[in-house]
Amino acid sequence: MFKRILPTASAILSGLIVLGGLLFPGYAPLHAARLLVLQWAMIIVAFAFILGFLNLLRVHAYRVGRRHKGWFTSLLVIISAVGAAALVFVEGPTGPWSRRLLDALLIPGEGALLALTAVTLTLAAIRMLRVRRGVGGLLFAVVLLILLLGNFPYLPHLGTAAAWLREVPAMAGMRGLVLGVAIGIALTALRIILGLSQPHSD
């Protein structure tokens, strides 16, 4: 009852309310009910974040307590999480120390890691033909070179080819992906509304 039927009934009812509010936007009660359900969802998600934060502390505290492998890293995670949370609790999310923590630590660190991926991708592209000598590998290398050299001023034709690659083949592929994602989302939503899928009960 409380594990299967009630969650499924709640999911179906919520889905129907939100869907009805979208289909009949002029009907004020249904629109208000939709907004209410969305507001509840935001509160529940926020509470889920709190639970996730506490669970993160519990898992890493267990690793530290049992001296599992990487326990020191877990200890750093606990210290960082608790310190950041305490800092935000004290001065709010837009406080000076909170923004300094973001600007001086997170942004340079993550930016450096992203820059490393550029070097890694370059090395992977260089070695690609060492491990993959098929037509696909060769085609990938050629397309990559055209796009990289498209802005080279001494090779104007490569710029035209690069523009065509971006506008036609890449666009066709991405439209197919977007359509597939949209169909998948619609199908998943329909299954949940009809009660065929119950991800909330797993």
Add this chain to the structure above:
Amino acid sequence: MIRCPKCGTVNPDGSRFCSNCGFKLPQTRIRCPVCGAYNPVSNIYCEKCHARLNPEAESAEETGVEDLISLPTRTNGDVPDWLRGLLAEEELSPEAIEEEPPVAPAEGLPDWLADLAPEEPAAEEEEAPAAPAGEGVPDWLADLAPEEPAAEEEAPAAPAGEGVPDWLADLAPEEPAAEEEEEAPAAPAGEGVPDWLADLAPEEPAAEEEEAPAAPVGEGVPDWLADLAPEEPAAEEEAPAAPAEEGVPDWLADLAPEEPAAEEEAPAAAPLEAAAPEEPAVELGVEEEEEEEDEEDLITPLPSTRAPDEEIPDWLKNLGERTEDATATTEALSQGAVPEWLRRIKPPGTGPLPPLEDVLGEVAEAEGGPARAEIPDWVRKLRPSEEQAASTPPPFAPSAMVDTGPLQGLSGIIPPAPALDAPPSYAPETPPEIPQTLREAAQLWQTILERPRGRRRPVARRRRQRSPWGDALIRLATSLLLIGVILAAIFDLVPGDLVGEARPAPQIGIAPSVEMIGNLQPDDLVIVAFEYGAAQKEEMDELSSALFAHLMERQVQIVAVSTSAQGAGIAESTLEQARRRYPDFADKVSNFGYLPGDATSTARFLATPQVQEAKLLIVFAADADHLRWWVEQNSTTAHPLPLIAAINGATAPLVRPYLESNKVQGWASGLIGAAGYWQARGLPLDEGLARRLTALRVAQWATAALILIGSAYYLFAGRKEAE
């Protein structure tokens, strides 16, 4: 279960009185093989002499019992077909069913047979009990045997064994308990008749007290048989029973145990006791009083019946060769009492049977029996064919005496017969079809195994170990080259002729973006969503700087929001920079903060009335999902807002279709998009942005050169190494 001898009610084991009529029920006891005392069935040792009542378990090898072969369990339903068909009519007569007394169980029966045997009614005190008949007889035969009425107040004049072979005494119908020390009744006629014939006989009425009733010849025989039988006077006191053993056919003689039973006070039954002196005998329905330990087993005296020897068939004549009494009994039985159809019927093993139709036809003609056409088909189907009767061995062949095992000393035990458990029609299962792939694999293995050992076989070559320094060197050189080129471009060390003019490629969505922002009026509300993290901040800051400069110039109200935790902080940093750059309009920017719930929070935020009054929605996104949420939820509102997507270069190809489908009206992506926005507004590029563009361009060329060189090397020169 104990069957009440009075009313026939089945009572649970251990009951002393019938649950229906209150009659005292007989009890089951184990008689000690040493002292003869009766013990409860749960005893292992005798209560009187402490002798072991049941032998110890023996291994399967010692007992000779084969594994996976079960003992045959025969019930009444296992009567041979040829006999069942003939007995059907007689057994089903209402009189026979109503008057059928409980069948006496057999002493010394194996357990599996004893369990199937019904209980014997209790005898009175000091009463000479009726000897259990059918000792050593299979249960299905014992069940078929009719029971004799009780002889009252007379001790059996003729012990069972006297004049009667032991095996027939076992087969003989049992009488209920007689009154103490009374005269034995005269032996009824029909004694010496094989059991399968005796089963046809109806039950005799009980004898009166102090009177030896003369059993008529026809008792125990169907009426139509009784009419044919001559009248036989009742036997006088102690009339010797006719030894029926000599009138037994060979197939029945095989059933007989070798050693006759005997008792102390019953000389004729003594061999029965001597047959298994060390074997405890499970006696069913012996006595209910334990103090009657000196009680003796008395074989029911078989009523003597003499029949003339005339018209006896050959196989019945052979029965009379053992003793004179048996001959007399056989003669009495065969004197006009045996119809012609009975003479022709022989049990299995004595020779091929005549066709049943012929026999029944003759019977119908001679005695007015059932006409030939009246025989139902199912009876005909039960009749065995001649070939089957001639070729099929008897379904059981009782052993003379069991030498080992728990049944040691008992005779007439049906040995395990595997054929009995075999299904009537057995067809071996066809092997499953082997897939073709398995056949080919098996043939390949066979070919490989049969290959001569001298031939060279393919062996996987070991890959040459590559030096770890080689990869590290390539990685280091590539990194240093890229970093050097970027630094050179940033510090303006690259010749301008080589790089060319910093002119970004035109983007189709930039001009609409500039137009939409340019059309904003002062104090118009603009929603700006920051949906990127710290890693993309350097790239996205160029876009936000270009657009925010335009927005601040338009003096619009800006509300920042984010559905990611980092985005909320980044939004605050961006707004702080805008406030510093444009201090006069600092009060027109605000940060709504974090919206938990991804698409749900986006929908909720866009559905609020204040947001619906906004004039423009700008989304700075570094991943496709966040932009998709805003695009989809904005399109579902009652009044969708004009939307400008400012995205990083890596995400642009993924969300480009939204621009093509006009879900996104404005567009700017990456550093090139930021530069294009400045140029679209007719403003010169920021110096920092120009250097970044130069560095980006040089880095792209360097990367292309490295990939080209590496690909060419591994495509041609490095082929050998790669292999």
